[in-house]
Amino acid sequence: MLEVLTDPNGFFNRKINHDIEWKTPLIIMAVLAVIGAISAYTVTMKIMGALPEEAAAFAGIGAVFGIIGAIIGIFFMWILYSAVFYIISLVFHGEGDFKRVMEFVSYGFIPNIAGSIVSLYFTNKVFSNIDFSMTDPQLLQEAILSDPSMRIAGILGIIFLLWSANIWMFGLMYSRNLSFKNSAMTVGIPVLIYILYTLLNLKLLGV
Template sequence: MLEVLTNPNGFFHNKINDEVEMKTPLMIMAVLALVGVISSVLIIQKTMEMLPPEAAKFAPVGIVAGIIGAIIGTLLTWIIYSGLFYLISMFFNGEGDFKRLLEFTSYGFIPSIVSGLISAYYTNQLFDNLDFSNPELMQELIKSDPSMKIVSIIGIVFLLWSANIWIFAIAYSRNISVKNATIVVGLPILLYVLYVASQFF
């Protein structure tokens, strides 16, 4: 499976001849969801430590909500990305089953596992230095903190790595050219990168 990170063209060229299987994709998304859960729990715990004691009793509820949100968010992201790729590829006469596209799209989230862990580390470090008594100041500190800019840059780099994987995933699963697959993947990725850049830069 590591071949998909270094040679996605060869990986999907061979994979397209196999039957659709969802066990591996579900494992990839489960690990990504776990990373999201870890990040959410860390943030909630840090937040609760800064709140008055009477508010701390709601910590278990917040943690459960964070866990559920991370899992649902991960699954929705997978489905939304796959749905966007499917719809945009229709303009290039894409052919192929959505389940196959869903399978192949999951492999592009592998780099997100690493970037998610890095993001969780830096976010945890940032929350150690925040003053929760002033929400407006806290928001400004988050935006101006260098670590958040580092997280954003790292996130973009890993997203581009994912995009490289998705290009070949779409090309093979939807039976379109690599050039057209680049456009299919590039449009939503470009919009997301511009959004992130506008928030922090």
């Protein structure tokens, strides 16, 4: 399976000749869901721990909702990415089953596993230095986004996303029977939009 990280073209070239298989994709997304749940729990507890005692009493409830939201969010993201790629590929007359697209898109999330672990480390570092006693949500948001660790996490996240995009391009090329150029455009458009959005949020574009 790790071959998809170094030779996605060869990996999907062989994989397309096999029946659709859900075990590995579900394991990949489940691992991401666990990391997301840990991250949500960590962040929620840090926020609640800085609140007044009467509000902190609800920390457990907030953590549970955070964990559930993180797990649902990961699987929703899997479906969303697959749907976006599938719809854009229609412009290039792509042909292929949506289930096959979902299967191949899941492999593109493997770099996200490492990315999520790195992000968890930096997020934990950021939230350890934030003063949650600030009452102005805007000031709190600016404090979080201006933290150097958050910017490092954002830049590393973009690097891992580009790695994922490389895998998705080959995955879409085979699952939707596209030329590499059309597959690159199918994946590149939403990925570029997301990268620009991230850079703007991190105030790295000077806009």
